[in-house]
Amino acid sequence: MRIAFIDGSPKIKQSTSGILLEDIKSSISQQAECIDITMHKQKLSDIQLEQLKSVDVFVISCPLYVDGIPGHLLSCLGQLEETFKNQLQINVYGIVNCGFYEGQQARYALNILENWCIKTGLIWSGGIGIGGGGGISQMPNGPRVPINKAFQEMGNNIMQKQIQKNQYVSIAFPRFLYKVAAQFGWRQLMKSNGGKPKDLNKQW
Amino acid sequence: MKLIITDIEDFHVQIDGEYKIIKPHAHIQHCIGCFGCWVKTPGKCIIRDGFENTGILMSQSIEMIFVSQCYYGSVSPFVKMVQDRAISYIHPDFVIREGEMHHKRRYQNVITLSAYLYGDKISDAEKETARSLMKANALNYDGKVKNVSFYNSLKELEDIVL
Numbered sequence: 001m002r003i004a005f006i007d008g009s010p011k012i013k014q015s016t017s018g019i020l021l022e023d024i025k026s027s028i029s030q031q032a033e034c035i036d037i038t039m040h041k042q043k044l045s046d047i048q049l050e051q052l053k054s055v056d057v058f059v060i061s062c063p064l065y066v067d068g069i070p071g072h073l074l075s076c077l078g079q080l081e082e083t084f085k086n087q088l089q090i091n092v093y094g095i096v097n098c099g100f101y102e103g104q105q106a107r108y109a110l111n112i113l114e115n116w117c118i119k120t121g122l123i124w125s126g127g128i129g130i131g132g133g134g135g136i137s138q139m140p141n142g143p144r145v146p147i148n149k150a151f152q153e154m155g156n157n158i159m160q161k162q163i164q165k166n167q168y169v170s171i172a173f174p175r176f177l178y179k180v181a182a183q184f185g186w187r188q189l190m191k192s193n194g195g196k197p198k199d200l201n202k203q204w
Numbered sequence: 205m206k207l208i209i210t211d212i213e214d215f216h217v218q219i220d221g222e223y224k225i226i227k228p229h230a231h232i233q234h235c236i237g238c239f240g241c242w243v244k245t246p247g248k249c250i251i252r253d254g255f256e257n258t259g260i261l262m263s264q265s266i267e268m269i270f271v272s273q274c275y276y277g278s279v280s281p282f283v284k285m286v287q288d289r290a291i292s293y294i295h296p297d298f299v300i301r302e303g304e305m306h307h308k309r310r311y312q313n314v315i316t317l318s319a320y321l322y323g324d325k326i327s328d329a330e331k332e333t334a335r336s337l338m339k340a341n342a343l344n345y346d347g348k349v350k351n352v353s354f355y356n357s358l359k360e361l362e363d364i365v366l
Binding site for chain 2: 009010011015042063065066067068069070071072074075077078100101102104105108111112113114115116118119175179182183186189190193195199200201202203204
């Protein structure tokens with residue numbers, strides 16, 4: 001089986017979407033051939049289109065942007081619909097991570113991926129909405145247990161090309177502490193950019 | 205003021221009152237997820253391509269109106285890229301609103317959202333997603349939804365009044 005792991009984050013390095021893709025890859029049996037595809041830009045190259053044509057499964061990982069999927073990724077999905085409409089029999093799994101605590105907030109982004117599959121003639125096979133995404137890159141394994149559990153199940157489904165229901169998980173970390181940690185983090189970032197914490201409140 | 209964001213370059217719809225239009229007059233760079241609009245130039249996107257001020261324009265608006273092709277239940281890539289580049293309208297800090305985590309307000313104005321979505325064969329599922337998305341956007345902006353409507357073609361849009 002050939003699986004395309006598609007990183008739909010606009011970030012070229014150290015994206016949470018990319019980290020999560022590596023995690024799900026480790027949940028997949030070694031019998032699969034893994035192909036890494038990055039969708040950081042607004043258009044896919046001809047080489048990428050060729051690569052995507054030859055796989056059995058897409059695993060798309062992206063961040064939640066304003067309740068939906070990022071605009072540049074929407075553009076790539078449109079290009080894929082135009083290029084491959086009703087030509088491919090590919091199972092598509094989605095992973096959407098959000099900075100908010102509740103994974104449930106990724107539900108409409110997963111709906112968009114499902115609607116795209118229907119329009120393009122692909123097989124929507126279910127997704128995972130992940131809350132607390134802002135902390136994943138700095139977190140040890142403990143708080144990531146619920147995510148790893150969901151990935152284990154999705155990994156098994158991918159290998160059998162089975163359809164699953166959308167699942168929603170959050171990090172195993174209290175919401176109020178996540179909120180406090182995020183607020184501390186923004187102030188640190190502001191200081192490291194030469195500003196003061198109160199500058200976060202600037203109005204124009 | 206009404207802030208209209210559309211993917212139609214040649215936009216000739218009747219608009220009542222004061223308004224500003226953002227349309228694809230030039231190539232738009234997409235959001236790169238740097239959060240510079242929160243921690244480097246708070247309130248404004250750091251990418252200087254003519255689309256960096258949407259967050260500020262939102263703060264001066266009582267209505268935000270999307271006139272866009274419906275893309276799988278979302279607005280189109282151009283309109284979404286404008287929206288993605290305008291998260292500086294809200295503050296990075298979190299609040300709990302209706303039991304969920306959302307962003308705190310930066311400004312005090314309340315925005316009313318409308319979406320006029322066009323496209324050939326918009327499915328019922330896409331319409332449902334679009335309605336839900338607008339409600340979710342309104343909750344995130346701490347605003348309201350006024351109208352979400354669908355049109356089979358650009359021609360049908362000619363009769364609307366914004």
